Amino acid sequence: MDNNPATNNTAATVNSLKVAVVGTGYVGMGTAVMLAYLGHQVVGIDIDQNKVDMLSRGELPIYEPGLEDLLIESKDRLRWTTDYSTAIPGADVIFICVGTPPLPSGQPNLNYVAEAARSVAKNLNGKLQVVVNKSTVPVGTGDWVSRIIEDNALDYASGQYVVVSNPEFLREGTALQDSLYPDRIVLGSNSPEGIARLEQLYAPLLQQTFTAPSIAPRPETYGLPQLVKTSLSSAEMIKYAANAFLALKISFANEVAGLCECVDADIEQVTRGIGFDQRIGHRFLSAGAGWGGSCFGKDTAALISTGSEYGYSMPILRAAVEVNQRQRHLIINKLQRHLRRLQGKKVAVLGLAFKPNTDDLRDAPAHDCIHRLTELGAEVVVHDPVAMPHARGQWAHLKYQEAESAEAAMQGADAVIVMTEWDDYRHMDWDKALSGMRRRLIIDSRNILATVPENTTIEQIGRVHAAQPSTVGAGALT
Template identity: 75%
Template sequence: MPNTESLNVAVVGTGYVGLGTAVMLAYLGHHVTGIDIDERKIEMLRRGELPIYEPGLADLLHASESRLTWTSDYAAAIPEADVIIVCVGTPPLPNGHPNLRYIAEAARSVAQNLNGKFQVIVNKSTVPVGTGDWVTRILEDNAPDYHANRYAVVSNPEFLREGTALHDSLYPDRIVLGSASQEGIERLRQLYRRLLEQDFTPPEGVPRPAGLARPQFVTTSLNSAEMIKYAANAFLALKISFANEIAGLCERVDADIEEVVHGIGHDQRIGHRFLVAGAGWGGSCFAKDTAALISTGAEYDYDMPILQAAVDVNRHQRQLVVSKLQRHLHRLQGKRVAVLGLAFKPNTDDLRDAPAHDCITRLMELGAQVVVHDPVAMEQARREWSHLSYQEASSAYDAVRGADAVILMTEWQEYHDLDWEQAVASMRRRLVIDTRNVLRQLPSDTVLEQIGRRRVQETHALPMLPVGASSVHV
């Protein structure tokens, strides 16, 4: 795709955010070099292989490969870059503060290789308020022949959802830029012009939504841009925890959470998005961002009880899943429990803060035999969850065979489309705990437990069935 306004861009970090950003900018016509100190990742990318799973990313990578370079050498990418985008991780420390070690290392490495022309250093990582000023100090201390107007630091928070990252990148609802440098803002306006004008040809697998409005171009101070990212994620976490708290009351008063959120979501002040009950939120953002805001408040002797309550409700939801199981099976010692879904959400292999991890951990503590399946995240779990003891199943049907219960933890389409009549017929007891409220019709002799919903399928007793016994649809 020709682009007369193409820039040389360096992207530091090839995780979920950095990799998607690099490939998207290359697709829009910029010349992009991705930098990562992990040589394994770099070699994979040079071979055209992805170190992560994200729908559509492989196709876009191959379509843009002529404008993509991968390296572990800062000196090969930074000197000629017009824009340098930092996308490294900021994992939480035990006290809730984000660990800024990787930001500092990246900033020093970038600074040491700046070449003296005007360059824009963009922080896309999620960082506490004040980090942009801190990065500026690192540049001052480490850049050769530093000059105050030579380098601009801009905060450009990302608002991507794993599983739909390409859609969110190409069709954003807003682009937020925070900086004291107007020249830096204008450089990034040039970088994102095609997104702002929406004048690019959409990739085949990521069509432009009908009636899409052009993204809002929001400019702020550095501090406000950094706070916008935290505040956005905290508010979404609040909506989920609110829905879960209402769901708990719904179960007690014989109301249905899905009917309730459908009704209140039509209020334009509330909306339907993220107002979903289930096993709680997970992933790389919500937990660490709420913790970071709470810990920042504590630094200034400022309590944040609403955010703390959202965290507490989320923690409770993970225990609720096993409590529902115990209500029917009582003692779990020796029981066989199938867990369907390991990733924190569908269409990703990301296991960070996945509710399934806490569920499996608790099942192990109670003596259950755990069998798991996930369409994508099994290999990742072997590396990251080696401390857990469970059996892997090659298919969902193999996982549920002979099980005393099934817990649906991730709403993969594969599980929604499962032949549940065949699946439950192979179970020892026909108990399904659907933590994502996606299942509707199961065989009539199956107990279906969901979050905040009426039990429309339940018998007075939960009999033990011979494996393979037949069943009939409702």
Template identity: 70%
Template sequence: MNVTIVGTGYVGLGTGVMLAYLGHQVIGLDTDPTKIESLKRGEIPIYEPGLDQLLAEAQANLHWTTDYAHAIPNADVIFICVGTPPQSDGRPNLSYLEGAARSIAQNLNGKTQVIVNKSTVPIGSGDWVSRIIEEHAVDYHANRYFVVSNPEFLREGTALGDSLYPDRIVLGGIAAGLVRMRQLYAPLIHQSFKAPDYVPRPKEYTVPAVVETTLTSAEMIKYAANAFLALKISYANEIAGLCERVGANIDEVTAGIGFDQRIGHRFLAAGAGWGGSCFGKDTSALITTGGDYGYEMPILSAAIEVNQRQRSTVIDKLQKHLRLLKGKRVAVLGMAFKPNTDDLRDAPAHDFIARLNLLGATVVAHDPVAMERARKEWAHLRYQEAATAQDAINGADAVIIATEWTEYRRLNWNSKVRSMRNALVIDARNVISEPLDVPAVIEQIGKELPERTAADAVA
């Protein structure tokens, strides 16, 4: 099919490249000419493992433009993948969505076309986009343009695997639109495509579930899923706080409860809390929607409160040992909100650095991939860049591990703490798994490292 993707951010770029790999002719449209020129040169503006390889393989089916008049008229399916950033009141900013819908409407050519809300949008947005299409299409006819909700469930860092081997494909709308979406996704639904070597099909994977619903239910599914995962993480962190006080180990606790199939192990990792563009925004939006209808959602409100408290807990642990932070050198390892991405949105490290700035500490930060992006997006913060984790640690009074990069897990921490002025590590992601051989204070979330015994030392 001919497919147009409006918006080439994390969701739009991943969706477009995946559909091109599956054999569709894809036009990626963005109003940022610099981004489009980069994509034409084969340069990817985001970091996502394997995406550059998939882009290279799908290049023949991909085209890039800033021109709606070129991208819209001949498209069979048009995906809206623009940003919906949160506003101060928790409501998403829908100006980009509205602008995209209006520009799409003005360039429809009269044939049957499906317009897909892929962006995470408030409940009711499908009907709203339908009205925009109706009001601004040049020659509008009923039953010619179908709006479908097809929310994404991608995790940054594993987006290719999530795209090619999804748990489920959710399609919301009327039957005529859903038929075309099934045709579009047929290679995914039947898993009939050749799996890339660098993103192999999981051994136990069969085919995704296809969930067909109304527009409203599809929109609710997206918000409810993200809010539930946010709640699960906040629950683990709340239990971790109690574990610290009674002497339990959060890793042992979550392992024990996770074997219950009703609970599962995923999204129970205690640490600095969740970040990124989805959990906080979507949970807040769901609470706001409830407020619009006079319906309070105290459980979700508590999830946000616990998550924010978790960030304060990390600084509290630092102050417990250093007391005054003014003039102290603190290394922050990890800037992206999670490993295997350069996405800085709502990253815990941002809040750590901002608080350390207020407290007068000197901050030295390192991240394997996100530092270049941070130069642009975190220009309001004061910190020094370190070329390596070792450079950040050297001479530090304390280290905060803010992102669980594999690189940090593999560090020889016995060696690293020897280079510090004061051997204090606030391991906010519980990446240090063994007690150290050298004197050091290691603060973790919800547990304490076991003490090394004499027998361990001899071994």
């Protein structure tokens, strides 16, 4: 057998398992497609018939670079259904990948997890089956799911149905790379049989014996992922602690950025300098409008809430949340510094998604920005390369106009605010776009502009004098 990862045929070499994935959101869909690509037989389950129909046609209900290509390539090993009874009995491994939205208390809502666990339990078939919690859940949820299965399985026997915690560490926009070339795979369980089956499932990833897809080539410097085996509780805590630390790291960069503006230092130079320290690193040290998305806010709130249940305060995490909220107000404050009153002013907002290369709007800083602008009487025109269709439904409560392009959004505007660091905005002809504005004012909340055309005022994060007037033109904007 040819063991060269670059030449192996995945479907021919993998020890195929039958897999069911409950939930077809970002995590569930990505998990199903990735496992099918690795050679397993996968059934995705969702209660939304429209999503099932779309996926069955080879269409994605979300935007994630490369995932639709992998979906089509793996279609012979993938099917989608709303029916638990046709998917669960034959499965060797069952993933629970449903949403856990935050409650007012900060704790996640586990109703969807409970419903999924009960539906799974009622359709288990008596053989050894492994139920995997991949949803982000509080410490102790694995034991709770085990009890739900015990209470609802028709023929429960100890050790017959086991629960494993297998948290995901995907970044939206790079989910394909993160799935195929992970830093680590965490498996938490009190069952050696459960761990062994997940090792079998993930063998192509752990050994990197699959053929890398052309749309996501294997990085030249990539080695093998670490396999981390833990207890159920430790695996659940690893997920929360990892996200909380990354949120803290971003908030730290933003807090230092504020001080940089006070002392005329450049946050980009500062974070570059400290990031070369291998104990720190450059990733997640970008100052800007703050973190958003479905994970950081929810997971930090859940950790803080869990601490409160035990009378344990977490002041560092509370400070990270406070700094993040301050960054969202800072954007409007910078705008008001130049326009004073916003009543009757036209403001272009570029970027709606919480980060580039996704159409995810959850906890996106742009939402708060648009809401505050309209509260202050501004007319808001927005553009995003992919997220505007989703925003029409999810942000119907906000008042704004859509533009077909960034340039069209900026036409006649008194200011433009960059809220998402899309490459489209980095590389567009800024000099030309600014020429159509009433006033050449840029609030660059993501620090994407390195230089600025002549006669243009710019506000960035942590960079008082970051961009000097230039006669080079748009080509100097990187």
